[in-house]
Amino acid sequence: xxxxxxxxxxxxxxxxxxxxxxxxxxxxxxxxxxxxxxxxxxxxxxxxxxxxxxxxxxxxxxxxxxxxxxxxxxxxxxxxxxxxxxxxxxxxxxxxxxxxxxxxxxxxxxxxxxxxxxxxxxxxxxxxxxxxxxxxxxxxxxxxxxxxxxxxxxxx
Numbered sequence: 001x002x003x004x005x006x007x008x009x010x011x012x013x014x015x016x017x018x019x020x021x022x023x024x025x026x027x028x029x030x031x032x033x034x035x036x037x038x039x040x041x042x043x044x045x046x047x048x049x050x051x052x053x054x055x056x057x058x059x060x061x062x063x064x065x066x067x068x069x070x071x072x073x074x075x076x077x078x079x080x081x082x083x084x085x086x087x088x089x090x091x092x093x094x095x096x097x098x099x100x101x102x103x104x105x106x107x108x109x110x111x112x113x114x115x116x117x118x119x120x121x122x123x124x125x126x127x128x129x130x131x132x133x134x135x136x137x138x139x140x141x142x143x144x145x146x147x148x149x150x151x152x153x154x155x156x
Contacts, residue, residue: 035091049124
């Protein structure tokens, strides 16, 4: 197998200049497990730091736009759309991030970064509700961060 990101033992950004600009979509999702009492506080807007979902949405969008600054070999690309969906369940929140672009390379890293930062923001917003008597987080868990869909060209 040949790795396109390694040349003479050195890491490099892949040359995509020969590729055509096409519509690209990536959807990533992840899940954060929380105490049911924390979910209640979120739903009742009783979290001291404010609106958890609004903060996570803003943080996720910002993260998508900053992805090439965080991942060294990631191309800066024109983002045309970022959308977050938050599905609040009894013991957690499923976050889905959809990123669109018209360019030469995919947007999977942007979608993964966006969903990851949104999940981390949720954790930060509710950490005072999640801590046990020792300051640990025995119930809080971020899991199954993954790309669930990738589209190159044509589909909207």
